Amino acid sequence: MDTTTIKLERETKARLDKLKEHRRESYDEILRKMFYILNIVKVDSDKAVKILERIDVIQKKIGRKRKE
Numbered sequence: 001m002d003t004t005t006i007k008l009e010r011e012t013k014a015r016l017d018k019l020k021e022h023r024r025e026s027y028d029e030i031l032r033k034m035f036y037i038l039n040i041v042k043v044d045s046d047k048a049v050k051i052l053e054r055i056d057v058i059q060k061k062i063g064r065k066r067k068e
Contacts, residue, residue, distance in 0.1 A: 013027075016030050016031075018059070019033070019034070019055070019059075020059070020062070021033075021055060021058045021059070021062070022058075022062070023062070033055075037051055037052065
């Protein structure tokens, strides 16, 4: 796998962290997921909304686990 390093503002990193569906999800996985959703929005916005809602449910579950 060919990898590279990119610089991010701390705020951008924090925003990416909030999009994680699981603790070990990489930033590459998050960005790929974002691109996937953006491409779906062009074709089927309802499907994209459902994906985002599913991610939101997962994030809420993660948030509860972190607080416990």
